[in-house]
Amino acid sequence: MKLVAVSSCPTGIAHTYMAAEALEQAGKAAGHEVHVETQGAAGSTPLDPALIAAADGVIYAADLEVKDKQRFAGKPFVDVGVKKAVHDAPGVIAAAVAAVEAGVPAGAAAAPAAAPATKVDRDAGAGTKVRQWLMTGVSYMIPFVAAGGILIALSFMLAQVAWGGAEGAIEVTKVDAATVVAAFDPASLQDWSVVLLKTGQLAFGFLVPVLSGFIAYAIADRPGLVPGFLGGAAAGFVGAGFLGGLVTGFLAGGVALWISRWNVPKGVRGVMPVVVIPLLSSAVVGVVMLVLIGRPIAAAMDGLTSWLNGLSGTSAVLLGLLLGAMMGFDLGGPINKVAYTFAVTGLATEGLAADATQYRVMAAVMAAGMVAPLAMALATTVRKRLFTHAEQENGKAAWLLGASFISEGAIPFAAADPWRVIVSSVVGSAVTGALAMAFGSTLVAPHGGVWVLPLIGNPLGFVAAVVVGTLVSTALVVLLKSLAHDPVVAAERAAEEQRDATLVGQPA
Amino acid sequence: MSTTTPLITADLVAVDLAATDRTDVTRRLIDLLAAAGRVTDADGFAADVAAREAQMATGMPGGVGLPHARSEHVVVPSLAVGKLAQGVDWGAPDGPARLVFLIAAPASGDADHLQILAALARRLVHESFRTSLLEAPDAATVAAIVTREVVPS
Helix, strand or coil, X not given: CEEEEEEECCCCCCHHHHHHHHHHHHHHHCCXXXXXXXXXXXXXXXXXXXXXXXXXXXXXXXXCCCCCHHHHCCCCEEECCHHHHHHXXXXXXXXXXXXXXXXXXXXXXXXXXXXXXXXXCCCCCHHHHHHHXXXXXXXXXXXXXXXXXXXXXXXXXXXXXXXXXXXXXXXHHHCCHHHHHHXXXXXCHHXXXXXXXXXXXXXXXXXXXXXXXXHHHHHHCHXXXXXXXXXXXXXXXXXXXXXXXXXXXXXXXXXXXXXXXXXXXXXXXXXXXXXXXXXXXXXXXXXXXXXXXXXXXXXXXXXXXXXXXXXXXXXXXXXXXXXXXXXXXXXXXXXXHHHHHHHHHHHCCCCCCCCCHHXXXXXXXXXXXXXXXXXXXXHHHHCHHHCCXXXXXXXXXXXXXXXXXXXXXXXXXXXXXXXXXXXXXXXXXXXXXXXXXXXXXXXXXXXCHHHHXXXXXXXXHHHHHHHHHHHHHHHHHHHHHHHCCCHHHHHHHHHHHHHHHHHHHCCC | CCCCCCCCCXXXXXXXECCCCHHHHHHHHHHHHHHCCCECCHHHHHHHHHHHHHHCCCEECCCEECCEEEECCECCCEEXXXXXXXXXXXXXXXXXXXXXXXXXXXXCCCHHHHHHHHHHHHHHCCHHHHHHHHXXXXXXXXXXXXXXXXXXX
16 A cells, blocks of 8 residues: 655654654555655655655644645545654554545544644534535646637637638537548648637536546545546536536545445455446436436426526516526526527527617627626636635636636636625626626627627627626625635645745745 | 764763653753753753653653754754663653653754754664664764764655
8 A cells, every 4th residue: 555644743853754754664564655745844855746646545644734735635544643653653554544445534533633733624624625625626627627718719719710700700610520520621720720619629528527526536535536527427418517517526425435435345345446336326426417417407497498488578688687697607507508598599580680689689698608707817816815726827717718708717616616606607697698788789699709799789888798797796706705714725825824934934 | 064063972972871850861961962062051952942842742662752952052953862771751652761862953953954853863763773772882882873873864
């Protein structure tokens, strides 16, 4: 078994190193590979990330707060304090091995918390844990959002050149990618933009599975991966969007964790992680998603659609408000999809006048769909301290994604902190939807964001609606996030402050 | 850089130290450091060590006491070793200490020195190291063993 450990003590010159040596020796004696990071006064060399990745479990023999603890997130661990490691290293190794075999983070119960200096994790409440699980899923999803979203935006830009005008951003979405791939012409800019679009869409296909899979991984470690990914894919299949993916992530993690705690005969234990846990947990998650959740979602979407159709006669501004709220609610999920489909279906109506309601609805829906990512981008720019580093980075990409009407750019924010982000997004998007209707902007294209601005009737009104909604949404999310301290963001900052203090206190 | 000053010399080793309790043993070792000019204020350093000891007893497995402190009264990183004629309780669960290592580190020690101390702490875990010190016949041998064995990794 491979273990990694962190040792530290108040003075940083004796226990830290004795614990490290004792753990390494005891590990060797018991046939395990143990690598220890000594966070002592002599400075600490961080463990090779490859070693951490390969490790089955983690030992915290630390009386000070563990630096950069998030490196070990999701691995089973024991938290024993430095003294126990010095005096009973073989016992600590045995406890760690047991925790790994149980497949769970056993920590908190294994030993009394030794240090008052520790601020997070050790006695993390349920709320903090849920946030840490969510953030694990989100942090793995963010690169997919950035890569996929920017590829799609690049495709739109290229398509404008390829087709010689704003229509390009629409034309590119109509081309069948399989046909282009079969007869790819390297000299054709149109072909290139189609391929970029398809690649971006494929990357987007992973958003929900990766989110779901890594939430489950954070909860149940490796046994959670298979049911988590599968649940995410099932959520995509039934059209449950990222909110469905959050559900499957927690469900898959819980089920996998539960099964991995079963007391099974020794003979079966070997095939548990490879066959039994993935098989049973996948079956449970798949059936629940497809049968129990999939059908109600489909029924709800049908109901919403006919309700919207019935509303067509009512006030345009009210309709814009509603559609906007729906666009901002689940960012590509079922409710968003109903609003978007409602708008796109309207475009197909024969013989529309240039200022037909259908065109105004399309403009309102697209404007509203741009608000959430733009608001998150703005919020991470003006109030960095309310967001994790990963979110700040994602915020930069969200500018481009929002401008390109790729609402998915806001999913990482919404998945990490659903209540605050969705409330802000819904309100801001509703404002934008209502304003776009009130200003009488029209749009004949189903997609494209700012790239199809030349095709928009009353573009100034359109832009004004987007800007106002974005400002409302930003103000709201900043307010809501300022009211409650996020434990994950706070922990990240505390770790940095501590590290900075050490750097200052120690002449090189 | 003062790496030329060895961590330990023969006059920092007390063989057959007869003392009755932790405070007494520690004090005798501090006096050795003060006499060698490595500690400027024996009382001040004693207070620093006592403060560290009060946080958590430094009795280690295998009959070792490891009082230590980083203190502004320390000139050079130093180690004083006492071999006790009779074991003294040092708060370790597995019995009294027969070997006591007093680590004196300057408040602003540079990394090289601290790494030597880290290496010493690591060696102390090994029984062979402790046994060789217990069996060493005189102060010079103890100092020689420590100097030879404690090499920063």
